Amino acid sequence: MGCDGGTIPRRDELVRLKKKPEQKDKDAERQFRWKHCNLTQERLQQPIVMCGLGRLYSKQNVIEHLLESKMPESCAHIKSLKDIKDLNLTANPAYEEAQDDKSAQFICALIGLEMSGQFRFAALWKCGCVFSERALKEIKDKNCSVCLTPFSEEDVVVLNGTEEDIDLMRTRMEARVARLKAEKKAKADKKAKSREQSHVATATVTASTSEKDAAEAGPSKPVTTGKPSGSTSLKPIIPNKRALISDKIGDDPTFKKSKQDYSVAKDPKATAVYKSLFTSHDSEKDQQRAHWVTYNPFYN
Template sequence: MGCDGGTIPRRSELVKIKKKPETKDKTSHLIFQWRYCNISQQLLQRPIVTCGLGKLYNKSSIIEAIINKESIPNHIRTLKDTVELNLTNNPEFHEDNRTEIETSPFICSVTGLEMSGKFRFVALWSCGCVFSERALKEVNMKTCPKCLKSFHEMDVVILNPSGEDMKNMVNRMELRKKRKKRRLHEKNAEIQNKKIKDI
């Protein structure tokens, strides 16, 4: 790596060099985003789910909020508006590291990167598997690197997105809703056809 051999540094490398050290506020924000449930503010504990917008929640907190009709984000009406995550434990993590951002409870099983907010992580809506975005880009697959189930681009949910990523997640959520409606419509049509044939 480097410029002496005539190679052009990639943007990500330049960004890394210029990056300032994390401030205390930024660190606590990252810890809140990646370690705590977005609605109950309790520590994230399995089973953990994400919504179409890539926020993290304890499944139990979502169920409780739905049953008790507590305030919950508009885009979550039923448990079907979330997906349970298939996360990979970080063997290096200990409970003592709970408030440190450097060591995350979860890692990407493909690249070994830690899920701490430093690198983009994604979940697949189709199977719930979680890994770093880099893992997806490196292999350029159409099947999940963890469980081998096929997926569509609209199934890729960036976890804790911001800015442009958030806009994309809103779009993908809408696309998935349309796909769901279309599939339901197709299924109903199939049932109708079968009924006609049976007469």
């Protein structure tokens, strides 16, 4: 039973036991979920969005699947862009893409914890700001510490949570959708009611105005139909406006001067010096005329 060197083998070294199933590397799986899109399993690219269950996606991939109507069953709750929320992430200044495994690309906006999966993170559905769960517990008032947007407990979405967290997020998502539908319905009812009240008020004002006008007009005279015998209907004579305007223009002295029969030499108001400037003056007859061979327009 002995071996070389005098060693004695143990039973577990001689009996073949059933191999244990290989276990997943939890750290690698956790890092994969925080750095890859839950829809296409590709590397996350900004803008990064989340759904109501806290899963991370690349917005471009979500839009492409919505347009093609090829959303998988795991993402069936995403029916439009209203079912996702853009995340306001804080970049990690110490992140280097070459050393991707050693650091995370994003950190908590308040206390600087890396968003690598080692710490629990949550986002606010109203504004999309992301915090670590430790920092979120330190917020006493229900206002976002980054953008000061008020929020409630049902607006908190745990990112990449456990199965229990996913069930809780699903309940909050359904409650949030129901609340939004109720608010939308109440707003529509209020708008319809105000429109109806405005119509009633307008009808009342119109009726009162017509009654007031009828009272001021007095009793209405009977309307006679047909032409009365022995009487002729006289139409009012409307003067021709164009004729009146032409008469006024004809009396204008400026208009008279523009006529062809008008002559400056015959104008009694024009002076002799002014008349001498025109060819109708008597001095024009004594003006020298050039020969037709040596024509000069100055003398003609």
